[in-house]
Amino acid sequence: MTIITRIEREDLQRLVRQREKVLKSAAKQRSAELLAEFENQLGSEFSFDDDAVWQQATQEAEIEVNKAKQKIAARCRELGIPGRFAPTLHMYWSVRGPDNLVKRRRDELRRMAESKIAAIEKKAVTEIELSCLQAQTEIAVAGLTSEAARGFIDRLPAIDSLMPAPSFAEIAGEAEPPISEQLVSPNALRQRRYRERQAALRNAQAPLTSAADACSDPPSSESEPDAH
Numbered sequence: 738m739t740i741i742t743r744i745e746r747e748d749l750q751r752l753v754r755q756r757e758k759v760l761k762s763a764a765k766q767r768s769a770e771l772l773a774e775f776e777n778q779l780g781s782e783f784s785f786d787d788d789a790v791w792q793q794a795t796q797e798a799e800i801e802v803n804k805a806k807q808k809i810a811a812r813c814r815e816l817g818i819p820g821r822f823a824p825t826l827h828m829y830w831s832v833r834g835p836d837n838l839v840k841r842r843r844d845e846l847r848r849m850a851e852s853k854i855a856a857i858e859k860k861a862v863t864e865i866e867l868s869c870l871q872a873q874t875e876i877a878v879a880g881l882t883s884e885a886a887r888g889f890i891d892r893l894p895a896i897d898s899l900m901p902a903p904s905f906a907e908i909a910g911e912a913e914p915p916i917s918e919q920l921v922s923p924n925a926l927r928q929r930r931y932r933e934r935q936a937a938l939r940n941a942q943a944p945l946t947s948a949a950d951a952c953s954d955p956p957s958s959e960s961e962p963d964a965h
Contacts, residue, residue, distance in 0.1 A: 741879040749876045757869040761862055768858045775850045779843055782832040795830060802828040 741749070785795040806826050813823035837843050 741876065743880065746876050746880045750873060753869050753872045753876070757865055760865045760869075764858050764861045764865065767861075768854050771854045771857070772851065775847075775854075779837050779846060781837070784832060785830040798828055802826055 783791075786792045809826055810820075810823060813820070831838065835842075836846060
């Protein structure tokens with residue numbers, strides 16, 4: 738394997754560090770773009786005439802609604818309901834859907850998007866750092882000449898060994914303390930443990946008390962002395 742010179746290693750290391758810095762800035766910029774894109778989607782409004790199919794469907798619905806309104810008005814006249822008090826039927830086109838129509842729902846979706854995009858950026862930054870570290874490691878290894886130095890690099894632990902995947906039994910098994918105890922307040926937990934200790938003490942003292950009582954009682958086989 739060709740040995741990289743010291744000057745080449747320094748140039749490559751400087752280039753990798755600069756690349757890491759630029760990529761992290763690009764990740765922040767990408768997060769801002771994703772948030773802006775989501776805001777555009779969240780605030781989008783659509784008119785019925787934006788699409789030919791929507792427009793035709795709206796026109797057909799208006800015809801049917803007008804027919805229904807005429808039937809309702811005729812029935813109101815039969816019932817003697819004045820026109821200004823009579824019920825009627827309306828059709829309207831909603832420019833937004835149910836998720837981005839209500840402000841509270843929009844705020845909720847915005848918070849969800851911000852959390853999701855922040856997680857994406859954090860993952861991207863971690864991958865950038867890992868890739869740059871790998872590049873710096875390869876550059877350093879290429880300049881090593883002794884087996885001891887190369888062995889030192891090989892002995893560095895990997896992230897998989899530092900963070901092994903938990904088993905299902907570890908996650909779904911019994912917790913210590915139990916989940917039920919984790920859900921109660923600390924004060925209630927202390928009170929319950931105090932009662933459990935008191936009950937354990939009483940149970941431990943019960944055999945000793947029974948033995949002492951047995952020793953103090955007179956034998957049942959002895960008869961009382963005769964009065965005569």
